Amino acid sequence: MKTLSAPNTKHFISLDPFSKEELLYLIQKGLAFKQANEWPQAYQHVFVANLFFENSTRTHKSFEIAERKMGMNVIPFEASTSSVQKGETLYDTVLTLSAIGADICVIRHYEEAFYKELLDSPSIQTHIINAGDGSGEHPSQSLLDIMTIYEEFGSFEGLHIAIVGDLRHSRVAKSNMKILHRLGARLYFSGPKEWFDDRFNDYGQYVDMDELVTFVDVMMMLRVQHERHENQEQFSKTQYHQQYGLTLIREQQMKDQAIILHPAPVNRDVELASDLVEAPRSRIVTQMSNGVFARMAILDTVMHYKEEA
Amino acid sequence: MKTLSAPNTKHFISLDPFSKEELLYLIQKGLAFKQANEWPQAYQHVFVANLFFENSTRTHKSFEIAERKMGMNVIPFEASTSSVQKGETLYDTVLTLSAIGADICVIRHYEEAFYKELLDSPSIQTHIINAGDGSGEHPSQSLLDIMTIYEEFGSFEGLHIAIVGDLRHSRVAKSNMKILHRLGARLYFSGPKEWFDDRFNDYGQYVDMDELVTFVDVMMMLRVQHERHENQEQFSKTQYHQQYGLTLIREQQMKDQAIILHPAPVNRDVELASDLVEAPRSRIVTQMSNGVFARMAILDTVMHYKEEA
Amino acid sequence: MKTLSAPNTKHFISLDPFSKEELLYLIQKGLAFKQANEWPQAYQHVFVANLFFENSTRTHKSFEIAERKMGMNVIPFEASTSSVQKGETLYDTVLTLSAIGADICVIRHYEEAFYKELLDSPSIQTHIINAGDGSGEHPSQSLLDIMTIYEEFGSFEGLHIAIVGDLRHSRVAKSNMKILHRLGARLYFSGPKEWFDDRFNDYGQYVDMDELVTFVDVMMMLRVQHERHENQEQFSKTQYHQQYGLTLIREQQMKDQAIILHPAPVNRDVELASDLVEAPRSRIVTQMSNGVFARMAILDTVMHYKEEA
Incomplete structure (x- = not known):
């Protein structure tokens, strides 16, 4: 791994401007805060x-x-x-x-x-x-997501990562796909096809949920954002869960070391079966814990900003 | 007095599981915080x-x-x-x-x-x-109530304590009657008879307000909880005050050393005459002050919890 | 300048009871907090x-x-x-x-x-x-206003100060006119004549806005308090700005050293042209900064209160 470099930034608006080395620096900084007692x-x-x-x-x-x-x-x-x-x-x-x-x-x-x-x-x-x-970006969520993946696998190269669900309305999806792609992961998308559009094609391909569960390392589920949908839902919660959700049956098809992520709050039994929230392969609680340390890394970074001479 | 013992509890849900010695420990802890400057x-x-x-x-x-x-x-x-x-x-x-x-x-x-x-x-x-x-329990209120009584009388044995008012909807009434009974006090109830039911008979007897005021040591008034009553009130505020309230006239019948308690907020001129809130025998302001120290005792207790080996 | 004396007051309700020396003490105290790093x-x-x-x-x-x-x-x-x-x-x-x-x-x-x-x-x-x-008083705002003027000019004697706008509904206007008059400033008022009444005549005179801008040292604009007006506004925002507001054209008539004050929030392009909020002669941002230090002086003052023997 190359030497990591601290990003010099007054504001923290997006992960987009950061290089791979800067992103890894932020991840390491967050994990260092997690390990520190002081x-x-x-x-x-x-x-x-x-x-x-x-x-x-x-x-x-x-x-x-x-x-x-x-x-x-x-x-x-x-x-x-x-x-x-x-x-x-x-x-x-x-x-x-x-x-x-x-x-x-x-x-x-x-x-x-x-x-x-x-x-x-x-x-x-x-x-x-x-x-x-x-509906823009949510960079502190992205940072905690990549920090949680890195903590699990120690690298992004060659990881198969799925982003599933409300792609169109999700700030998380947009932030994450660009960043994970830059970090070397291979991306896949699933969920209702009407929420998938051309922008996503640049970063990865659409795969049907039943196939997707069998080979990914990271299953990143998105929240159905009822509050951002202007019209009536096109499907009931049960229908959504059956067609696009991580059901108990689908979860059994996942690889042994594969993990589940969700930014929460979870619509239980919609995006994923309620019992999976605290399942052994779920990192949803870990994501929340890591969120504090990711944000400490962000606060620390802007406070270290030095204006250029 | 027997040696007091600190309760070992991870959570603080009710005073019910605590022995008499544990309750006295909590009271003493609260009073110690009150006396401490540091x-x-x-x-x-x-x-x-x-x-x-x-x-x-x-x-x-x-x-x-x-x-x-x-x-x-x-x-x-x-x-x-x-x-x-x-x-x-x-x-x-x-x-x-x-x-x-x-x-x-x-x-x-x-x-x-x-x-x-x-x-x-x-x-x-x-x-x-x-x-x-x-409508369940309110154990931190109970603790500050018994702490205030103990601070006044130094003991519960043989004290005559009245609980008056909205017995059915009051969390305070239910918590307090069990605890005060355990601590050795003699209990009496008053207020609208339709709010009194069989559960209270195990702990004390119903006495008419005009008789009650003449002999109790502690007059614990309950708040009429307008927000928990589904139907129209059966009586006007004036009617309630005249029939069940602590009026200025009734207060004059109280024993010299008797005190008035109320969890507050007081419906002034309903449960008790407005002028009695800050009267010499009122401990309503003391209750509020003691509430901080009772809660310090609770916080201190759960933080000292030790998981058994 | 006479020796300044710290006001001995338990409460801080109004600047009215304070002498000129006490007011100058409060100003100096606020400016001292501003200069201190500790x-x-x-x-x-x-x-x-x-x-x-x-x-x-x-x-x-x-x-x-x-x-x-x-x-x-x-x-x-x-x-x-x-x-x-x-x-x-x-x-x-x-x-x-x-x-x-x-x-x-x-x-x-x-x-x-x-x-x-x-x-x-x-x-x-x-x-x-x-x-x-x-609609009473707002003494901490008054203190920060006079502190900002004093910081600029070092004295109040002979200063020409205009208070312009919603005189009737403004707490700031009432507090400030009495205090600035006591401190030796010459006051002028402008704005809709129906909001001007006899009370103001004791402290200064009404002057038309076009004349006023040419000679004042301090142009203190008041916020139109839409939320305190019971009836429909008598004029549109544009009309108000043209007749009574500090337009870009009027601002050019102001003296070189003259400053603009406004308690904020500003109704941009109503009381004053939006571009003037951050203009060189505006002290609106300075007022906000000074507000913290004025309030530190107030807090410090009441905490130093000594009950008389």
Whole structure:
């Protein structure tokens, strides 16, 4: 393996700009935080605000814990009781938080690329971390996903990885397919064909679920995002589970060492059988645990940013 | 007094399983925290989440303060902006919090015995503290109640204690009657007879309010829980106050050393006359203060849990 | 300049009772906190609760940051999930927070003079800080405003200061006109004449906007408070901007050293042209930054209160 290099980035918007070596650095950094019993205490004068304009438990709370493990001060922010209710824009809200001393703003927002106007502002000083932008990207989830795969297999080269389900609406799918492809994995897709489109063809091929389960190393299931579907579902939950889900029967066809991932929250008995959530080959609970350490790596990275001379 | 023994318990669900000696230990522990100026700093790597699915000021905030006085890290949790809004269950929410590093979950939930499925899970590692389960129990309130009585009288033996009001809907009534009975107090009940049922006969007798006030040592008033009554109230607030409430006139019939308790929030001029809330014999403000120290005793107890070999 | 004297006050309700010397002390204290790199660590056993019954970002969050920079413990409080939802009054809520250990309550409430009953209570021990009372006062905003002016000009004597806009509904206008007048500034008012009334005549005169811009040193714009107007607006946003707003054209008439203030959130292109928010003469971002340090001065002041013998 080549020498890993720390990415020098003020903001953390996407994994896309990072080289393979930088991605491996971030993974190693996260795993190092996981193994450490002592956490950095260098950040006790750092203020961070988490602006979540969409409901979240995992991402929101694991950022909160990551920040506290770094020794940072967390400024609570609730969109529902902020001046956003008086019509204040995201730009003016972040400008305010920057002015009153927030060093980092972690933002989840329903608008794709919400961060664009924030990065260009001469008055906004804070580091921006993208915790999910509409149907855009979700880089901290991608990082914890690849960290969990790396922790299991020690490498990406030649791994067969399936991404299955709500491909069109999933931030995770879009982030992950580009990154896993760059890291050397072979990708496969499954799920309803109407949610599969040409963009995915560049990264991997569509395979029917019954065949897919027999040969992949990683079965990455996506959440059916009921809240992003405008029309009635085209199929019932039972139908979805039978056609595209990881049923108990399909799981038995998986290779011995193959693992199951899911970003959660799981729609139990839809994407996968409820009993598989805590099954031996499931890494869903591990993903959640790793999420804290992945986010510590992200926070640490932006805080080490050095402006070029 | 026999030697007190610290209860060894991973979770804190009810006072019911504790012996008299264990209950007295918890009381003494709480009173010791009250007298101390310095608080334990051993818990600064402990993460605790407070999951309140019902509105609360006293219980929620006194747990928050207790946790901070113990030096713990509090992870904010708001049901209204969590993935519960995407349909995530309590089980999956606690599984998540456990996975991302919560050592303790303090939970108030509208469902009776919500904790059952949590205690059996092999994947959920966190200590569970019951901060009120539907119409079930409310053990931290019970502990602060008995702590306040003990602080006043130094013993329970032979004390005459009245529990008055909304017996049927009250978590406090059910927790307290069993515990106070075990500790040696003599119990009496009053309030609307339709809210009194056979379960109470095992612990004490129903006495009319006008007689009751003349001889009890402790007058424990319950809150009329408008939010748990499905039908229209059978009586107006004035009628309730006149028939079952602690009026200014009735209060004058009380013994010199008798005290008034109420878990609060008080419906002023319903359960008791507004002026009695801060009257000399009221211990309602003391109850609130003691609530913080009772909860410190609870947090300390579960953190001292040792798995048996 | 005379020797400055620290105000001795248990509560912080209004700037009105303070002498000129006390006001200058508060300003100097705030500016000293701004220059310091190290903050007081003497307050780590102090508990503070922020009770905001109206939406807020700036005031709420800058109090939060100020408290944490003082090393205080912040107890989160959300009106929407508190027992206020069960009908509990502000008095009983503050009584509870006082009983469970809050040393300071910072309160914003929609009712004018909400604090009156709190100050008289024998049972409520906490310091009360007024973070805005209905259409009453907003003293922490006033302090940050005068601190920003003082930082710029080093004195108030002879300064020409305009307060422009929604005079009738503005807490800021009422607080500021009295204080700036006391500090020796000359005041002018502008905006819709129907929002100007006799009370303002004691402090300064009404001047048409086109004339006003040419000679003032400080142009203090007020927010049009859509949420406090009961009827339909009498003018469109464009009309308001043209008649009473600080347009790009008017701004060019301002003196070289003149500055623009606005308490924010700004209704962009209503009170002032959007491009002026971050213009060179704007001190709107500085106001936000100074708000944290002004609030540190307030917190420090009430904590130094000594009861007279």
